[in-house]
Amino acid sequence: MLRLLFSLLVYTSPLLLWAQVMGYVDSVEVHRTDTIYFEFGSDELDDTALTAVNALAADRPGALELYLEGHTDAVGSDQANDDLARRRSENTRQSVLAAGWPEEAVELRYFGENRLAVRSAGKERLNRRVLLRSGLPRRYARFRGRITSEDGTPIPGGAIARSRYLKDTVRADDQGYYELILPLDMGIRLDIYARGHFFSSQTLILSEGKPVPPLVTKLSPAIVGSKMKVEDLYFVGNQTNLLAESAPTLPRLLQFMRTTPELRIELSGHVNNPAEPQGPGSWSYNLAINRAKVIYDYLVKFGIPKERLSFKGYSNWEMVNPKPKNSEEMRANRRVEIRVLEVVEPGN
Structure with a gap:
């Protein structure tokens, strides 16, 4: 099942400034995110919602799992809204299964009015929703690299990491250090930039339990x-x-x-x-x-x-x-x- 909350493990190396992998987390490699909306007080999916569900189910490369998250607006009691959010999630689940998504690959949650998309105490359609997120559970590494000039002087540049479902951009600090959360056992393209320097590109594959030397990218002026x-x-x-x-x-x-x-x-x-x-x-x-x-x-x-x-x-x-x-x-x-x-x- 999907785990949307990071669970950080204990560092395995005392040399934190030079440790290329500083720890591991569990998360989801998201493929797509969709949102469907409901009429006030209703848990029934309308034609627009059903069309969105069918499109989501048709777009399932590999063995993706699906996370459903039900919500309501803030009108009514907490208990009534929790029940309504649960029914919305359950009805969405039934529609997803009818569209062909495997039952064992669906996780259901509901939050009532606790996570409003629009802060309002009145009727608000954008709050009456079910969020559908498809993706793969994946283990990630907390990765640290460093950018320097050819002579070793730190450069406050930036890094862009890309993989199949990932594109993440970070800045390096004044000492040239940057951190990224990168998926394990997958090819990652890492592009390094800094003003006044040519860029550098390389492919990384990180695996748990296989230490690699610190990554210091030296850019040419x-x-x-x-x-x-x-x-x-x-x-x-x-x-x-x-x-x-x-x-x-x-x-x-x-x-x-x-x-x-x-x-x-x-x-x-x-x-x-x-x-x-x-x-x-x-x-x-x-x-x-x-x-x-x-x-x-x-x-x-x-x-x-x-x-x-x-x-x-x-x-x-x-x-x-x-x-x-x-x-x-x-x-x-x-x-x-x-x-x-x-x-x-x-x-x-």
């Missing part, structure tokens, strides 16, 4: 003349289309531009063509330009000012693998990099 190869930003051969697995990299690049408003950058396009250098007007040269423009257009579309961006093609002049031996090395040549052209502090 984004100074004039520096450049960054954007990991996982690759293209289909001979095309300007990104590989499907590269699409999630675009929001990371967008976040980088939002985190570093002082930077003006060049998007540098490259191709895989292990031949003689192909100059202006050649097919390879134009392909490199157009690949860089794809990323430029994306950033402009989502609000990055054009004056902060430029794009340029480098044909096959700077292949990371001049003589590629396999598909991975060829893919690495088909890329777009970031080059810092200017650093302009706000107000200058």
Whole structure:
């Protein structure tokens, strides 16, 4: 059954400042949340509520469990409202079961008027509700990481964690420390940002009982003349289309531009063509330009000012693998990099 309250365990390491996993909690990996509403004094689901229940039941990937939470408005006695909230939850449960949700995967609760959505002593439709939350019980780790510059100086940046049903953003303190609640035994993409620095991305899989070394992310400074190869930003051969697995990299690049408003950058396009250098007007040269423009257009579309961006093609002049031996090395040549052209502090 679902457990919506965290139950924190005792720390297992005395080195709290450097412990990457500081403890564990039980919670729910939420898939979706729906709310249905009731007429005053009624416990019957209307057509709108039934439609919502059927949609919820149809959207059940895997073995999700369901938590039902009944509520009322504040009109009437506490006992009467507790009974009404219970009936609303029970009737919703019957409708959920009729729609195909397994009986053993439903948990029912009711709170009467104790958890009002709108603070009102009168009739209020938004309080007459049942909350339906589907998800998976999952064990989580209290995770601590640190952000520093290359020389070890703490940076008060931020971290974004993503997994199948998770997206969480936190800020690091003045010492570069941040904490996240992360699911165990699942791939988590962790993106680290800080103003004036290039970003870093990596995948974590945390498992209880398997200690890992402290995670300290050292970010490279984004100074004039520096450049960054954007990991996982690759293209289909001979095309300007990104590989499907590269699409999630675009929001990371967008976040980088939002985190570093002082930077003006060049998007540098490259191709895989292990031949003689192909100059202006050649097919390879134009392909490199157009690949860089794809990323430029994306950033402009989502609000990055054009004056902060430029794009340029480098044909096959700077292949990371001049003589590629396999598909991975060829893919690495088909890329777009970031080059810092200017650093302009706000107000200058």
